[in-house]
Amino acid sequence: MQKTPILSTRDLGKAFFGFSAVQSVTIDIHEGGIHAIIGPNGAGKTTFFNLLTKFLTPSCGTLHYRGQDITRWSPQQIARAGIVRSFQISSIIPTESVLDNVRFALIRNTPYSHCFWRSKKVLDQFNGKAEQLLESVGLHDKSALPARDLPYGKKRALELATTLALEPQVMLLDEPTQGLGHEDIDSIAALIKKVSAGRTTVVVEHNMRVVSGISDRVTVFQRGAVIADGTYEAVSRDPRVQEAYLGSDIVEEMSA
Template sequence: MAGEIILETKGLTKEFKGFVAVNNVDLQVRRGDIHALIGPNGAGKTTFFNLLTKFLPPTRGTITYAGQDITHEKPAQTARRGIVRSFQISAVFPHMTVLENVRAALQRNLGTSFHFWKPEKSLYHLHERARELLAQVDLQDFAEELTVNLPYGRKRALELATTMALEPDLMLLDEPTQGMGHEDVSRVTQLIKKVSAGRTILMVEHNMNVVSSIADRITVLQRGAVIADGPYSEVSKNPQVIEAYMGSADNELQGAH
């Protein structure tokens, strides 16, 4: 059901030897939304993602996904529920073709692990789905290209395709446009909008133009705590948010209007 809460954290906290990286965060992500998590450097965004994907245990608080308490699950269990994270590291094999990368992700999803030793023809049935996914991210013309040769923005598009091959219900995108030129940012922003159909996206993003153009809802973290939550039109006028971003030219909120 669109609009229902798919992911919720209550009082989520992570302390490292007296330093509170994530401080009592209450967050609700609605099914079908593109929800952006923003904040200055050191605000706790990556730590928060690590808590969601179980790479870190919380000090206290709860994480609920689709009505189930997943706070203490192992990373693999959480991934099997359909929570898939992308863009943290370049999650592609550079010396395989673009098509082979997507096919490898499809194999992983089938649970056949990486049967690289299987006869090549037994993988043909995955070709059609792989080509569909490439078409969704405008990479159909690059299918036979070695991944290492792709421009940076296209590599990011390939990561979107390999993430979608795992059939996520909730895609966690960690700074999907980081390090990109303007043209690539625009392309990848539109791709995120396109692939959000039928799924939920929670993204950490620094670029305010991206956030203002595609996010349905925004949560702002500062020093590990939520200082604002709501649609961009509200959040961008919040005095605390404006103050948090002052003096940081590349994060200037007003620049996105």
């Protein structure tokens, strides 16, 4: 008997002034592994992510977490339950050190999160965990640097560390390789695969080489609706997917 999905949607939709950005999407995301959401520009991928985390309120349908209906939960309740996302635009604090960025993220799950000012003594309580997280993303030797001094690819790695600091049960990554060079793309892809061990990761990604290399399952969006769902090999052969990407270099990438 198949287990209950950790996260699922049933006929989930979002309309803006009569335009359906997401249309009756039903998806099951199972615990463990990496589930990729792909589709051409404007397909509704980021809107769907915003619905999963309740940054947008659905116009219709339901959202379930471990079998419980959470459609009416607030974004704060969603995050506290362990559904945590990163954004396309980095959310790190550029003037603070790499270590402090992670320490501030760690504090968010503690009673100190509501304190405007935190003493060095309070922050130092989180040093050990912060250093472990920096080690896990390859930034252990950069902890004293201001975050603004990190190369762009390393900033992405730091953002991943701050996301991990919130101890996600489901980690949602929105375009994690956007704007990266080839070398950084490979590094971040390998890092995502590494830190996804033992947790569930959902990733919106445009780079098909990354998707094929890290994903266990792929859902394809077009015009706000799901047109294919399955393994990368299966969806890449689907005529509807090839038609959706017609005229794009991605068709060649998917067939390679």
